[in-house]
Amino acid sequence: MKSALVTSYAQLPAFNDVQDPVPSENETLIRVTAAGIHPIVKALANGTHYGSTGKFPFVPGVDGVGTAPDGRRVFFGIARPPFGSMAQYTLAGDFMIDLPESVDDAFAAAAANPAMSSWAALSMRAKFQPGESVLILGATGAAGQLAVQIAKHLGARRVVACGRNAAALEELTALGADATISLMLSPEDLIEAFRNEIATNGVDVVLDYLWGAPAEAMLSAIAHKGLSHHAPRIRFIQIGSSAGPAISLPASHLRSSGVELLGSGFGSASMDELRIAIKQFFEACSRKPFQTKFVSRPLEEVTGAWTEPNEPRVVLRP
Incomplete structure (x- = not known):
């Protein structure tokens, strides 16, 4: 079958031929229709993510949309290595969700991963309750834009969007942000804001x-x-590190405040929790529209598509 293939952390994925996957007793063979190039996918492919294994070659892609042998349209996640989602076929285990008819394949592939990041963080990690307020650091990216909408959908009293892109921040008010804070402020002014x-x-x-x-x-x-x-009490949920992998954190910041510092991602949230978060997001999509920007590219253009910006999200179509 045709697929994207990673042969080294130093090289971009290339369009290639690989052996067709053969499902085991507890796996389902999926004909892939769409797979998103998410930041985590790029990080796993270049060795900078904590989930990188250093085993080559492998097909990249942590999730996607496809058709099961019985004809069902499904969203799937985390195929058995070395079979990722960026191929004509892949293997799915328990992490499968039936897609509502109203949810398009490409939209699902683009939105599910970034939407999961905030849905799981709010519902599972922060134990968010309607009427609470949410501040989002990095609200102008694909995940942050969906986080604004999801926080409002879940009943946030107030949503504050923080980012560097002034035009994107302005657009977020139409998506539900009650206020914005520019991260272009000086360090002192940002702390004061x-x-x-x-x-x-x-x-x-x-x-x-x-x-x-x-x-x-x-x-x-x-x-x-x-x-x-x-x-x-403030629950600080750490989801991504696009502004840097490390910080300086004085001990007094923790002792003098009511901050609760938690992570949210693969490992800190269970696979079942992540699956439930995506399922709940799709169910919400069938009742109201969520907005996210994406572009579709054919699988054979994977090498060029890999270097495109993360926003709009790139979706590969085998």
């Missing part, structure tokens, strides 16, 4: 797609001075 938001409106949950300097600024804003205060 975060402090003002916390003091004036309250922040219950932070969804962090960035880490790096923006996370340092937010955690500095959460920290308190003095001994007589009782700091409010």
Whole structure:
């Protein structure tokens, strides 16, 4: 069959011929119709993700949409290595979800992974409750844009979108953001903007797609001075690290505040929780539209498509 193939962390995936996968007793052979090139897919293919194994060759792709032998349209995730989703066929285990008729294959492949990141973070990790407020670091990316919509859908009282792209921030108000904060501010002004938001409106949950300097600024804003205060509880959910893999975190930031620092991703959330998050997102899609930008490319263009920006999300069509 035709597929994308990774033969080295130093090389981009290439269009190639590989052996057809043969399902075991607990696997289903899926004819793939769409697979998204998500940031995690690129990171696994270049060796920078904690899930990278160093075993070559392999077909990239962590999830996708396809047709089961009985004709069902399904979303699937995490095929058995070396068979990823960027091929004509792949193998699916228990991580399969029937797609509602109203959800398009390419949209599902583009949106499910970024939508899962905030749905699981809010519902499973933060134990979010309707009426709480959410601040999103990195709201202008595909995942952040969906996070704004999902937070509102789940009943957020207030959603604050934070990002560098001024035009994209402006667009987020139409998607449900109640306020925006530019990450282009100086470090001092950014900390002050975060402090003002916390003091004036309250922040219950932070969804962090960035880490790096923006996370340092937010955690500095959460920290308190003095001994007589009782700091409010803020759940800081770490999801991505596009602004840097590490931060400097003084111990006093944790002791002086009510911050609860949690991760959300493969490992910190169970596969069943991630599957449920995507299933709930698709069910919500059948009742109301969610917006995300994506472009489709044929599988044979995988090498060129790999270097395209993450937004709009690129979807490969075998």
